[in-house]
Amino acid sequence: MDQLIPPELNDWRQAIAKDQAWSLAIKVVTNCPRRGWQGQLADGSWKVGLAEPAIDGRANAALLSWLAIELNCSTERLKIVTGQTGRRKIIRFIV
Numbered sequence: 123m124d125q126l127i128p129p130e131l132n133d134w135r136q137a138i139a140k141d142q143a144w145s146l147a148i149k150v151v152t153n154c155p156r157r158g159w160q161g162q163l164a165d166g167s168w169k170v171g172l173a174e175p176a177i178d179g180r181a182n183a184a185l186l187s188w189l190a191i192e193l194n195c196s197t198e199r200l201k202i203v204t205g206q207t208g209r210r211k212i213i214r215f216i217v
Contacts, residue, residue, distance in 0.1 A: 126159045128168060131192065138195045138215055145203070146213045150185060152176045157188065167210070182206065189213060 128134075137144050147167035151160060154171030161169050174184040182202055190197045195215070205211030 126161060128159060128162065134215075135194055138193055138199070141217045142215075143217045144215050146189075146215075148185070148211045148213055150176075150181060150209050150211060152181045152209075176209075182211075185211070186213075 134144065134146070147165070149163060149167055149169045151169060151171045152175055154160075154173060156171050157173050158171060159168060160171050163169055170185065170188070172181050172184050172188065174180045186197045186200050186202070189200055193200075193215075199216050201214050201216055203212045203214045
């Protein structure tokens with residue numbers, strides 16, 4: 123099965139290239155056998171699967187690392203602004 127790619131991904135990359143701040147709503151599924159985009163939810167947020175467990179911040183670190191690769195930016199430019207300990211998170215790209 124092909125990995126789902128959000129149609130907005132190129133827009134997000136362009137915003138990063140232009141140093142435009144923006145936010146992304148994500149629902150994380152930990153201990154997932156398939157890492158990556160899992161689909162868009164009814165509220166507009168994106169579901170992301172991660173292999174790492176939600177223990178000692180490992181899933182948060184994995185999410186930021188994976189997103190940095192997907193978005194072609196450094197992890198230092200991404201910040202979890204809400205949801206540090208929950209499944210639903212708001213990730214902010216910092217200019």
